[in-house]
Amino acid sequence: MNSPGDSESPGESSPGGFSAVGNAPWGIIHNGIDFLPAKNLTAFRSVSTGVVSDISMWKNDISLKWQVNVRIRFNSTYTLEYIFETFSANQADGQGQLSYLNISVGKTLLSGDPIGQLFTAGAGSHLHLMLWKDGTATFPDGYFSQEARSSVLNLIHLTYPNCALCY
Ligand SMILES: [Zn+2]
Numbered sequence: 001m002n003s004p005g006d007s008e009s010p011g012e013s014s015p016g017g018f019s020a021v022g023n024a025p026w027g028i029i030h031n032g033i034d035f036l037p038a039k040n041l042t043a044f045r046s047v048s049t050g051v052v053s054d055i056s057m058w059k060n061d062i063s064l065k066w067q068v069n070v071r072i073r074f075n076s077t078y079t080l081e082y083i084f085e086t087f088s089a090n091q092a093d094g095q096g097q098l099s100y101l102n103i104s105v106g107k108t109l110l111s112g113d114p115i116g117q118l119f120t121a122g123a124g125s126h127l128h129l130m131l132w133k134d135g136t137a138t139f140p141d142g143y144f145s146q147e148a149r150s151s152v153l154n155l156i157h158l159t160y161p162n163c164a165l166c167y
Contacts, residue, residue, distance in 0.1 A: 001047035001140070002111050003148040004082070004129055013038075014155040015126065017165050018140055023162040031137035032083070032130035033152060033165075041100065041117040043084065044127055046109040047148070050074040055105055057094045063087075064076040064121065066094030067099065070115060074078065081130040082115055087122030117132055143164040 016026035016034045024030065040116075052071040057068045066089070070082040075109070075157030084101075086093045103109070118127050131140045144152060153165050 001053055001080075001084050001142050001148060002045075003144075004044045004047050004115075004127065005037070005039075012084065013158040014152070015159055017152075017156050017160075017163070019166070019167040020139065021167055022061070023150065025163045028126070032128045033083075033140065034128055036124070036126040037118055040120045042120075043117050043154065044084075046072060046111055046113045047080060047129070048072075048074055048111050048125045048139075049142075050080060050109055052080065052103050052105050054096075055101065055103070059089075059091070059094070060085075065089055066091060066097070068094065068097045070101065070103065072109060072115075077134055078130040078154045081132060082117065083128040083130070084118050085125055085128060086119055087125040093119065093121035116138045139166050161165050 007112050013036050014034050015036050016030050018033055019030045022029050053073040054071040066086050068084045072080045074080060084097050086097050097119040101118050102114050131138045131143060154164060
């Protein structure tokens with residue numbers, strides 16, 4: 001996998017990596033990697049070749065905020081999920097996020113192709129990137145290219161110096 005964003009954008013950071021356990025530096029079990037852009041409408045890209053299998057806008061039952069989930073099927077084993085979390089309780093902002101996506105179900109994406117821009121409607125809005133393997137959220141370390149891995153780790157280190165990518 002490549003990096004999902006232009007990770008060197010000034011001020012972009014990551015508030016958390018992947019953790020199957022609660023005693024990670026970010027303090028929670030977290031089934032993906034977060035990307036918190038410095039500015040509104042930051043573009044995110046496909047990290048690998050795949051086919052868009054689902055796009056859904058919904059109100060998160062726990063946070064009560066609107067989000068758009070995009071699934072990209074890599075093969076019969078692996079699916080990537082991009083969750084554009086607006087951090088807004090307004091449905092119109094969920095619709096806004098949907099309108100900033102450049103994809104439709106069935107579209108084939110190559111690595112690096114644009115998926116859409118994150119609409120930072122509320123404070124803390126970010127992209128949550130997950131890797132599913134046979135339906136289970138999977139430890140993504142080892143799937144990134146060397147360059148992408150160090151770029152993602154550098155982002156996380158802005159918030160948690162010296163931490164690992166996954167726990
Ligand atoms: Zn997250």
